[in-house]
Amino acid sequence: MSKETIAIVGATGAVGQQMLQCLEERKIDCNLKLLASARSKGKVFTFMDQDITVEELTENSFENVDYALGATENDITKTWMPWAQKAGTIVVDNSSAYRLDPNVPLVIPEINPEDIQKNQGIIANPNCATIIALVALHVLHQEFKIKRMIVSTYQAVSGAGVKGIQDLENQVKDPSIPSQAFPYPIAYNLIPQIGDFDENGISKEEWKLQNESCKILHDPDILVNCTCVRVPIMRSHSESITIECEKEVDVQKARELLAHAPGVKLVDDPQNKIYPMPLDTSDQDLVYVGRIREDLSDPSKHSMILFCCGDQIRKGAATNAVQILEELLK
Ligand SMILES: NC(=O)C1=CN([C@@H]2O[C@H](COP(=O)(O)OP(=O)(O)OC[C@H]3O[C@@H](n4cnc5c(N)ncnc54)[C@H](OP(=O)(O)O)[C@@H]3O)[C@@H](O)[C@H]2O)C=CC1
Numbered sequence: 001m002s003k004e005t006i007a008i009v010g011a012t013g014a015v016g017q018q019m020l021q022c023l024e025e026r027k028i029d030c031n032l033k034l035l036a037s038a039r040s041k042g043k044v045f046t047f048m049d050q051d052i053t054v055e056e057l058t059e060n061s062f063e064n065v066d067y068a069l070g071a072t073e074n075d076i077t078k079t080w081m082p083w084a085q086k087a088g089t090i091v092v093d094n095s096s097a098y099r100l101d102p103n104v105p106l107v108i109p110e111i112n113p114e115d116i117q118k119n120q121g122i123i124a125n126p127n128c129a130t131i132i133a134l135v136a137l138h139v140l141h142q143e144f145k146i147k148r149m150i151v152s153t154y155q156a157v158s159g160a161g162v163k164g165i166q167d168l169e170n171q172v173k174d175p176s177i178p179s180q181a182f183p184y185p186i187a188y189n190l191i192p193q194i195g196d197f198d199e200n201g202i203s204k205e206e207w208k209l210q211n212e213s214c215k216i217l218h219d220p221d222i223l224v225n226c227t228c229v230r231v232p233i234m235r236s237h238s239e240s241i242t243i244e245c246e247k248e249v250d251v252q253k254a255r256e257l258l259a260h261a262p263g264v265k266l267v268d269d270p271q272n273k274i275y276p277m278p279l280d281t282s283d284q285d286l287v288y289v290g291r292i293r294e295d296l297s298d299p300s301k302h303s304m305i306l307f308c309c310g311d312q313i314r315k316g317a318a319t320n321a322v323q324i325l326e327e328l329l330k
Pocket residue numbers: 009010011012013014015016035036037038039040041057070071072073074076094095096127128158159160161162163312313316317
């Protein structure tokens with residue numbers, strides 16, 4: 001049987017490079033095409049012991065490409081998506097350009113894999129902070145029915161791509177070097193803004209947790225109150241989450257469910273200083289969950305608090321996309 005041809009669009013970026021690694025780790029044997037801007041044309045990367053040269057993305061790049069993994073910003077993605085669709089290429093896209101389109105499934109394979117089959121040529125990968133939160137919350141939603149989530153995020157600089165990584169690397173050595181990816185210095189600082197604000201003072205990243213959670217969980221009634229913060233961590237997003245549920249919560253039951261939940265590692269022994277931390281979750285695919293406790297400020301016993309961490313370039317982006325691709329290849 002001939003091998004499928006798979007393209008990574010944005011192959012030189014933070015997510016694109018992780019996709020390359022992920023395809024190799026998961027032994028997806030394919031003809032691989034690496035696409036990026038003219039700036040990267042001619043760069044060489046190794047995939048399964050083969051050197052592959054980066055090609056400039058053009059209108060003809062998708063000829064004979066069966067599947068594409070998209071890892072470019074929204075405006076770039078909107079330019080090339082029609083070229084891919086015209087060529088009949090099925091795209092798993094990491095940008096937010098198509099996530100809320102009713103014809104585009106938005107998928108976390110541990111939660112709604114059945115939606116993949118409804119695709120019309122595009123499947124969207126959710127926002128990274130949303131993936132990390134929902135992988136942790138899905139089993140709790142099934143058991144207690146979440147009505148409202150109150151979330152504070154602590155998001156790594158690599159969430160802003162290669163430039164975000166460079167900013168932290170530069171500024172820890174010399175804090176006077178200006179940021180390329182952030183509105184302020186990020187070393188020795190934190191910035192309570194990810195994306196532009198709307199007239200209510202809610203940022204784009206905060207809206208993604210609201211809108212995308214409802215779509216993925218097929219529950220339009222879930223309400224999300226969120227504050228997204230960029231912190232000087234290289235890799236792995238962390239989130240403090242309070243859930244208010246329809247049913248009375250049971251912390252012990254929650255621990256049991258999370259201990260067996262797909263994609264989750266229960267890391268919850270605070271008396272022995274065991275809890276999720278970004279240094280431990282980086283460069284692996286599980287979402288760590290801990291600090292699970294009842295919210296004693298809610299006397300009705302319908303609220304619970306937890307803390308989770310996950311590598312947003314892996315499970316929050318590249319791994320999730322490659323898991324979707326694996327479903328398509330079955
Ligand atoms: N970083 C993360 O943790 C996450 C990112 N995402 C999303 O994934 C996408 C990629 O993000 P990320 O990897 O961080 O970004 P990077 O800035 O690290 O990479 C951007 C990529 O886009 C390519 N690119 C830029 N302009 C063009 C162009 N005109 N034509 C072709 N390719 C181009 C770049 O190529 P070149 O090197 O040649 O400039 C590079 O490969 C974004 O939509 C982002 O929102 C989603 C979840 C998590």
